[in-house]
Amino acid sequence: MGLKYTKIKGTRDILPEEYSLWRELLERAFKILRSYGYNFIVTPTFERTELFIRSIGDTTDIVEKEMYTFTDRGGRSLTLRPEGTAPVVRAYLENHLIPPQKLAYFMNMFRAERPQKGRFREFWHLGVEFIGVRDPSADAEVVELAYRLVHEFGVKEIKLEINSIGTVEDRKRYREVLLDYLRARKDELCEDCRRRMERNPLRVLDCKIDGPKLLDAPLLTDYLSQASKSYFEDVLEYLRRWGVPFEVNKRLVRGLDYYTETAFEIKSGALGAQDSVGGGGRYDGLVEELGGPPTPAVGFALGFDRVLIASGLQGYREPLDYFIAYLGDEAREKGFEVLQALRKRGKRAEISHEKKSLKSQMKLADRLGARYALIIGDEELARGVVKVRDMETGEEKFLKPSELP
RNA sequence: GUGAGCGUAGCUCAACUGGCAGAGCAUCGGACUGUGGAUCCGAGGGUUGGGGGUUCAAGUCCCCUCGCUCACCCCA
Structure with a gap:
């Protein structure tokens, strides 16, 4: 607006x-x-x-x-x-x-x-x-x-x-016959059809007003x-x-x-x-x-x-396979690393480019329809794993990035 | 080109015969500084499509204009 x-x-x-x-x-x-x-x-x-x-x-x-x-x-x-x-x-x-x-x-x-x-x-x-x-x-x-x-x-x-x-010849012959028919009934035709008649007589027959009235009109089929x-x-x-x-x-x-x-x-x-x-x-x-x-x-x-x-079909939003959430700068770097690896495998993966609270990141993950959220913090960094959260069931487990489904 | 209906927040809509522009949803934030979808609290967001007129006062009445929708014309 x-x-x-x-x-x-x-x-x-x-x-x-x-x-x-x-x-x-x-x-x-x-x-x-x-x-x-x-x-x-x-x-x-x-x-x-x-x-x-x-x-x-x-x-x-x-x-x-x-x-x-x-x-x-x-x-x-x-x-x-x-x-x-x-x-x-x-x-x-x-x-x-x-x-x-x-x-x-x-x-x-x-x-x-x-x-x-x-x-x-x-x-x-x-x-x-x-x-x-x-x-x-x-x-x-x-x-x-x-x-x-x-x-x-x-x-x-x-x-x-x-x-x-x-x-073309069939239609020429028919056109003349139809025109004769229409001219004879000119008074009964609607305003549009009277104008339409000379220019495009064949169209008069599918006029919403006059079409149904002209039941005995000659048909092109009979002149083929x-x-x-x-x-x-x-x-x-x-x-x-x-x-x-x-x-x-x-x-x-x-x-x-x-x-x-x-x-x-x-x-x-x-x-x-x-x-x-x-x-x-x-x-x-x-x-x-x-x-x-x-x-x-x-x-x-x-x-x-x-x-x-x-x-009547409705479109749909393409879901995400993974959303990566992180806590801290080091985890962010690790997140991008995991992100690249997933994308190379053809997965549809996203990360929060802006540094936001974990809550905000999780919200984004939800809104983007992510199947899994991968959470990386100090604990995960130390253990060399990521926390995998199933966004449907809420179930969580730790996996090495290479073990991700 | 012709005709009709409709324009209020991002969306869906309120606002009695003219009297302080609102709600729900959505968005963002907080409650919960390592966890989304539920709940609660809060915030932002509007020249009421635009212009002019009448009036002490216009979302509301009048005129013009723009836009959208549907139908006509046309249909390759």
Whole structure:
């Protein structure tokens, strides 16, 4: 309170207790991703603004309102990455990686939105991009992997929704049909939807107000080509066979042009209005869009911050193996000696750097969660031992430093 | 960008229709100068988010502003 320097709106500090949870969940994730053949990649925090404009397209709202864009000293327009797919594909092309590639990442992202529950201006994505393969089994594997991770993270009330959005051509045809339908009902639509209609008609169907009223609206599913339909059926068949519970949501869409075929989203009832913990799908158009050869790809991103909220898991403080307490200068020196030896053995050990009363030192030992307190005084010095106090039972015994457990 | 709710000690919250800013927890110290977690005693810690106004008097009423939270918009 009254502090001059506080964190920027929409950012947050990850304190030690929460970080312990990050580490725990990330370790589980690394293990799983490794087993699926993924390799990790990290790209720069900022890129040319052009990269994102090209990948996101002409959705001006996003470009103008939601991105952190600035001009550097050379006059170039740069943008803090709002998502991971375009940078990873850029890195894939720029470094001449050979398909197929399974790339995973854990990186922070930036979007200039008003914060709300589970939505921050700086947030973390755990994602994967499987580049160079087009087969229903690849889509299904990516979906299954996302589901498995979310499950492994302990996210509560998981719901996996999936749909096919076909090809760009399929969507173009459908868009016209849907627009005709919506225009005919313009008067019944809410204010937002009337505005939304011309710019992004597919979104009108998941409007909280109008969506439920438009039950007889034409569905994208019915306008897919035969090839897309059977591709989707094959994806679902794999999921069934692998025991992944899903729900087909025929209104699930993606806004950008480079998306194709499979689209999915994982939601959790443990979140607020922003109830998606992650999503993904196939994007066969993007690699070419960014200047590479036509290359199929599929991937997903999980919102790590939301995963944490939806898992309900609490962090914990890392306990100490030993705390060394001493009485007098000579004992202090001996204490540091023992401390070094313990640390060399990989033990988590601490000492009171400031000379304080034994009582204060014991208090510190307790607060730091020490398993054992080692007490060194004149008596111990003379006998070449330390007094080992079990902080749980209060039991004490004398041991030579080399005999410590 | 829009809307609503909330800002009092480090944390959780009190303070009747305007009348001396408090408690619990936490922190530090002492009771116990070689022993933590329990108990008892004590201490520190606040421009009541900030600014302005009304009033003899403002945490309380009015205006402005900042911050937080949630929702809308948007959602790559």
